[in-house]
Amino acid sequence: MRHFRNLIADKEDTSQVFHITNALNGNDLYKAFNRFLAHPEGRKRFEERRYLPQLLDNRDILRAMPKGSLADAYCNFMDREGLTAQGLVDEFDRFAKDIDDQRTPEFKWYNNRSRDTHDMLHVLTGYGRDALGETSVLAYSYQQTSGLGIQFIAYMGAIEVKRWAPKGAPVLGSIREAARRGKAAENIMLHDLMDLLPRPIEDVREMLNITPMTVYPEVHRQMREAGLDPYEAVGGPVSEPVAA
Template sequence: MNTYPSTIDTRLRPLTAWRAVRALRDDPEDTRQIFVIFRALRGKSGYRLFARFADSANGRRILAERRSLLAALSDHDYLSALPAGSVGRTYLRFMQEEKLSADGLVMASGSDEPTLDPDIMLFRNRMRDAHDLTHILTGYGRDPLGELCLLAFMNRHVRNPGQLLIIAMAWKRMSGEARKAVWEAYCNGGKARWLVDQDYEAFLARPLDVVRRELAIRAPHRYEALAS
């Protein structure tokens, strides 16, 4: 039977999530609302996710080393010196083309429980900081369909109901082909290796195509057909 530290808020807040959904619908660029939705609906799924991470070999090592993925992704000198086609160089180009910064999600995410266990805080920060890197690994862009596909893909890994709510919110307005692309992403996510405990720092210097193959990440054919 799972027990949850008293500092973990596992209550579901559907009204908070619904207000955030309406705000996001009015302003799709208001990224902060996505984090509000995730927090409002994560319930016990977030702690179960952390428990699985902390029980894995990579997770234990990352926690013991007090890793900061944000620091690695913010080191542009290191990333720019990596080989062409590597995960890190591709990530850096993506961030520059989209005019993003690794700490942009820190500001968008807002505050969380300030008294969390340090290990849980490190894990949550790592999940947040990995978002743009998962765009690179999965091949989904930052266009609206790409973001929905990434949510569908990652739902197979993190199981946050908020991801499905955001997809459902957009479903009626999507074309049949767009829906097929989202479904393909959901299926591809289920076939890939679990991404949550991966050693992202070690991936940065390695060829992107090799990393995708090792992680069993399939090409997003339906999304690519619509995005081209």
């Protein structure tokens, strides 16, 4: 709870997320790792063991891909938000120096792949980096990777947003819809990103069965009608995304 309160105070402090998941996930992610390895595509990705941050931060490669592609949308999102894949690695390293990390190298690779595809999920699902968007992405992710800590942040974070939002806004409905979308979709971790990145983003969404959302934009509409900026809710402002 202390780390959760720290996260609510500053949702940009991603190291708090790692502390929470470390405290609550138990063996969930190890079970997910075993399921990943049992999947033919997961086994391929594991045998390749490509390090994603170097690829995802290589603007020369990504910007050379077609306009309207996943790579184009990803670069636009990351550049607009002032983010890098390496930045998330650095946040994790801040957390890791404070714990006795006894994970195997194989599991570390899997955990890193989950970390390094997080911002890609923002792009594909359409959820922004406002508090409700972040919690909705986590609710989506939980259906594919498990982890009680992830679910804890999703629902506790949504409760904080609900306190801030106008009465009757379907905040928890956004979380539930995100969970349904995540359950229906294929896990991006199973896919070769170099195959997905050049493709039109709508084709990738269709390939992964990422269904449209309705509740999240409705919450934003109700917030704005009440004179509230969704991107200033819980933990300070972040920039509003532009549609891909």
